[in-house]
Amino acid sequence: MSDHAIDHEHHGPAKGLMRWVLTTNHKDIGSMYMWFSFAMFLLGGSMAMVIRAELFQPGLQIVKPEFFNQMTTMHGLIMVFGAVMPAFVGLANWMIPMMIGAPDMALPRMNNWSFWILPFAFTLLISTLFMEGGGPNFGWTFYAPLSTDYAPPSTTFFVLSIHMMGVSSIMGAINVIATILNLRAPGMTLMKMPLFVWTWLITAYLLIAVMPVLAGAVTMVLMDIHFGTSFFNAGGGGDPVLFQHVFWFFGHPEVYIMILPAFGIISAIIPTFSRKPLFGYTSMVYAVASIAFLSFIVWAHHMFTVGIPLVGEVFFMYATMLIAVPTGVKVFNWVATMFKGSLTFETPMLFSIAFVVLFTIGGFSGLMLSIAPADFQYHDTYFVVAHFHYVLVPGAIFAIFAGVYYWLPKWTGHMYDTALSKVHFWMSFIGMNLTFFPMHFVGLAGMPRRIPDYNLQFADFNMVASIGGFMFGATQLLFLFIVIKCVKGGPKAEASPWEGAHGLEWVVPSPAPYHTFTTPPEVK
Amino acid sequence: MRLQARKYLTLIIGLLASPALWAEWAVNMPKGVTDLSHSIYNLHMTIFWITVVIGIVVFGVMFWSVIFHRKSRGAKASEFHESTLVEIIWTTIPFVILIGMAIPATKTLIEVYDADNADIDIKITGHQWKWQYEYLGEDVSFFSNLSTPREQFTNQRPKNPNYLLEVDEPMVVPIGKKIRFLVTGADVIHSWWVPELAVKKDAIPGFINESWAKINQPGVYRGQCAELCGKNHGFMPIVVDARPMDEYLAWLDEKREEVEKVRELTQKDWTMDELMERGEQVYNKVCSACHQVNGQGLPPMFPALKGAPVAVKRDQIGRHIEILLYGIKGSAMQSFKEQLNEVDMAAVITYERNAWGNNTGEVITPKDILDYKNNDAYTGQYTQAEEGEQ
Numbered sequence: 001m002s003d004h005a006i007d008h009e010h011h012g013p014a015k016g017l018m019r020w021v022l023t024t025n026h027k028d029i030g031s032m033y034m035w036f037s038f039a040m041f042l043l044g045g046s047m048a049m050v051i052r053a054e055l056f057q058p059g060l061q062i063v064k065p066e067f068f069n070q071m072t073t074m075h076g077l078i079m080v081f082g083a084v085m086p087a088f089v090g091l092a093n094w095m096i097p098m099m100i101g102a103p104d105m106a107l108p109r110m111n112n113w114s115f116w117i118l119p120f121a122f123t124l125l126i127s128t129l130f131m132e133g134g135g136p137n138f139g140w141t142f143y144a145p146l147s148t149d150y151a152p153p154s155t156t157f158f159v160l161s162i163h164m165m166g167v168s169s170i171m172g173a174i175n176v177i178a179t180i181l182n183l184r185a186p187g188m189t190l191m192k193m194p195l196f197v198w199t200w201l202i203t204a205y206l207l208i209a210v211m212p213v214l215a216g217a218v219t220m221v222l223m224d225i226h227f228g229t230s231f232f233n234a235g236g237g238g239d240p241v242l243f244q245h246v247f248w249f250f251g252h253p254e255v256y257i258m259i260l261p262a263f264g265i266i267s268a269i270i271p272t273f274s275r276k277p278l279f280g281y282t283s284m285v286y287a288v289a290s291i292a293f294l295s296f297i298v299w300a301h302h303m304f305t306v307g308i309p310l311v312g313e314v315f316f317m318y319a320t321m322l323i324a325v326p327t328g329v330k331v332f333n334w335v336a337t338m339f340k341g342s343l344t345f346e347t348p349m350l351f352s353i354a355f356v357v358l359f360t361i362g363g364f365s366g367l368m369l370s371i372a373p374a375d376f377q378y379h380d381t382y383f384v385v386a387h388f389h390y391v392l393v394p395g396a397i398f399a400i401f402a403g404v405y406y407w408l409p410k411w412t413g414h415m416y417d418t419a420l421s422k423v424h425f426w427m428s429f430i431g432m433n434l435t436f437f438p439m440h441f442v443g444l445a446g447m448p449r450r451i452p453d454y455n456l457q458f459a460d461f462n463m464v465a466s467i468g469g470f471m472f473g474a475t476q477l478l479f480l481f482i483v484i485k486c487v488k489g490g491p492k493a494e495a496s497p498w499e500g501a502h503g504l505e506w507v508v509p510s511p512a513p514y515h516t517f518t519t520p521p522e523v524k
Numbered sequence: 525m526r527l528q529a530r531k532y533l534t535l536i537i538g539l540l541a542s543p544a545l546w547a548e549w550a551v552n553m554p555k556g557v558t559d560l561s562h563s564i565y566n567l568h569m570t571i572f573w574i575t576v577v578i579g580i581v582v583f584g585v586m587f588w589s590v591i592f593h594r595k596s597r598g599a600k601a602s603e604f605h606e607s608t609l610v611e612i613i614w615t616t617i618p619f620v621i622l623i624g625m626a627i628p629a630t631k632t633l634i635e636v637y638d639a640d641n642a643d644i645d646i647k648i649t650g651h652q653w654k655w656q657y658e659y660l661g662e663d664v665s666f667f668s669n670l671s672t673p674r675e676q677f678t679n680q681r682p683k684n685p686n687y688l689l690e691v692d693e694p695m696v697v698p699i700g701k702k703i704r705f706l707v708t709g710a711d712v713i714h715s716w717w718v719p720e721l722a723v724k725k726d727a728i729p730g731f732i733n734e735s736w737a738k739i740n741q742p743g744v745y746r747g748q749c750a751e752l753c754g755k756n757h758g759f760m761p762i763v764v765d766a767r768p769m770d771e772y773l774a775w776l777d778e779k780r781e782e783v784e785k786v787r788e789l790t791q792k793d794w795t796m797d798e799l800m801e802r803g804e805q806v807y808n809k810v811c812s813a814c815h816q817v818n819g820q821g822l823p824p825m826f827p828a829l830k831g832a833p834v835a836v837k838r839d840q841i842g843r844h845i846e847i848l849l850y851g852i853k854g855s856a857m858q859s860f861k862e863q864l865n866e867v868d869m870a871a872v873i874t875y876e877r878n879a880w881g882n883n884t885g886e887v888i889t890p891k892d893i894l895d896y897k898n899n900d901a902y903t904g905q906y907t908q909a910e911e912g913e914q
Binding site (some may be wrong): 345 | 550551552563564572579582585586588589590593596600601604607614618619626629630676679688689711719723724725726728751752758759796822823824825854911
């Protein structure tokens with residue numbers, strides 16, 4: 001008996017740095033993903049601060065236009081590939097095995113590798129800023145020929161770093177699918193899985209479908225630059241618009257990759273703090289699947305002004321409008337879950353309610369953008385910037401905050417400082433709206449996106465947006481403080497710290513032991 | 525929470541409801557000056573109000589729950605969690621609303637795409653970072669550059685109201701005529717956008733896109749490039765000057781006369797000082813965006829001219845002219861053949877060969893450029909200013 005206990009000691013985490021380098025434990029890898037994501041969030045955020053500082057008032061004062069373009073490009077790339085996606089993969093690593101009663105991810109060594117590629121990929125990407133000619137300056141969408149014939153020499157390194165991120169994402173996605181399809185506890189049928197698991201299963205399929213398309217796009221860019229091909233050069237028989245078709249065939253599913261897991265998190269939190277089961281579980285699953293399907297047939301709504309034929313324009317307009325239906329179903333279901341519940345407003349719930357309201361506002365502007373003739377006025381203006389920040393900041397990022405505040409007691413075994421976390425919420429909420437709401441106005445009034453300087457009529461709202469941006473940015477340091485404080489100590493958290501929480505993750509003690517569910521639980 | 529939400533709501537409603545505020549802080553899309561721009565504005569407002577109504581209903585139910593179904597008020601949770609009927613209802617209603625929206629949107633879209641039977645055709649070419657307008661069949665063609673002085677964006681002088689939205693030569697068009705825009709790009713993708721005309725069309729190298737406008741009121745309408753096109757993307761505005769037909773025709777004549785005057789200037793004998801003075805103006809207007817006012821460029825994308833072999837070596841005069849005429853393929857150096865006349869070209873080459881310490885003393889005359897164009901080679905007839913005078 002005592003020998004047995006000692007044996008178990010050996011299974012604990014190794015000590016020191018090598019624990020993190022060699023780990024195959026889903027919880028360790030999940031934590032590394034989360035910390036990496038937060039580091040990238042701060043880095044991408046500081047680039048946003050540069051952008052907002054330059055746009056604080058008209059005139060060129062802080063940075064030169066060429067550097068400004070590098071900032072917008074890197075901000076986008078880092079936030080999408082470095083902050084939001086790894087955060088969701090981190091949450092998947094931590095929570096999916098615990099939610100389905102699995103001992104770990106199905107492919108633990110690959111799991112280690114898919115994480116450790118990321119720091120190298122991003123070091124490479126960030127190093128381009130210090131190269132001759134500067135880093136990528138063609139926007140995160142890297143439209144050719146600006147990203148081919150007219151690109152800085154560092155573009156080659158950008159291409160390689162995108163390839164590395166793609167490899168990491170695809171391996172992560174394969175791992176998620178293998179885990180969910182093979183390692184569910186007995187009795188955990190597909191339609192009993194928590195929605196976070198469902199949304200991630202669908203997200204993983206999206207990733208496998210579109211990351212190779214992105215790899216194709218960057219490879220063609222590389223070939224056009226170095227190997228004399230003319231994929232995107234009309235002078236050589238190619239087509240610059242081809243790039244946009246390929247990119248957005250990746251790009252539109254990509255934006256759902258960044259929001260579907262958020263739907264899963266919100267669908268876990270709202271029922272908990274409403275003390276009422278999720279309304280319309282089955283329809284939620286179908287809605288997510290429909291959104292995922294539609295994401296493949298709407299890509300050209302990003303290209304309404306490139307001159308696609310009328311029939312194509314009409315098709316993509318209708319298909320895009322259709323997305324409002326399943327998205328609406330999701331919002332209605334969340335509201336119906338809250339209706340006649342018994343609500344309390346702990347921090348995860350605050351973020352979730354803000355998510356529903358603000359994501360819906362982002363959805364409304366999305367619906368406006370889907371109307372092709374009106375899009376001729378909105379396209380490539382600050383209205384679009386407002387739209388996608390409304391779905392990504394209070395959408396993806398608030399959902400990540402909500403998830404962290406929801407599961408942090410489970411991860412650390414401590415309750416965090418709830419008062420401070422509410423300050424974090426309110427500062428983020430106000431800061432975020434101050435930043436992005438005025439962008440609707442300047443966009444409609446005629447301010448194009450990605451410009452370092454603007455006419456005086458846009459000055460007032462830009463100053464408001466910058467003040468909001470600085471407020472939102474500074475507030476995130478508070479989040480770092482709250483998390484570190486919680487990791488170091490705090491009131492002891494019970495196995496299930498939330499009154500209304502259900503699910504296997506709340507069955508195991510807090511903090512979750514290094515190995516959980518080595519014997520699968522029975523799900524009834 | 526409740527108070528915050530109410531404050532926020534009041535702010536938004538206040539903003540929407542007060543027309544005075546709308547005017548001061550431009551918050552909405554302009555109605556514009558064409559029938560199409562009015563249709564588009566109406567579509568925009570219709571879909572906006574639809575979303576406002578949906579928002580009020582959805583957020584209304586939500587905040588009702590937040591206020592009245594809270595645990596602190598003793599609310600007990602119900603157990604209901606499914607209703608196929610409700611799901612069907614709230615799938616169907618949005619679907620019907622969308623159909624209602626799709627019909628007018630499609631109608632407007634069909635009109636936007638009907639660019640046939642135009643009265644006037646203007647070819648618009650986006651260059652890094654200026655627009656070229658060619659009036660097809662009228663023998664009028666020119667470039668339109670940003671005219672805001674550098675001192676204004678470096679904050680050394682106060683900014684004027686049309687800051688960054690003003691050009692040296694606006695595109696003049698008549699009112700009441702169907703004008704077809706044939707939009708293309710010379711280097712990267714640009715996008716020609718004038719909000720008041722509700723026209724935004726990408727300018728794609730190698731392809732020609734169509735769009736059109738029939739302007740109802742005379743006036744000056746301003747827009748900007750809408751597609752990221754490199755470092756000066758924010759500095760290539762569009763100005764459309766819509767005038768009555770007779771004024772438009774008079775303007776066309778004026779433009780043709782200007783071309784004639786330039787032809788005369790080409791034949792004139794130019795002194796070095798004249799060329800240097802004109803060259804500096806041309807350089808600062810069209811070259812300095814990349815090669816910088818001090819000639820040092822921004823390597824490696826935009827090489828320096830100061831001390832560059834092509835600008836100081838005598839045997840490379842021909843190459844210098846060639847590059848300016850035809851550009852360098854696969855780089856940001858564009859062809860200036862259409863953009864600069866012989867006088868401006870001679871002046872700018874002379875300037876580049878004598879400014880910033882490139883003291884070659886060489887003078888390139890408009891006739892040299894004309895010779896080069898005719899023979900495809902520089903015949904070595906340069907004048908050495910100092911020697912000539914001594």
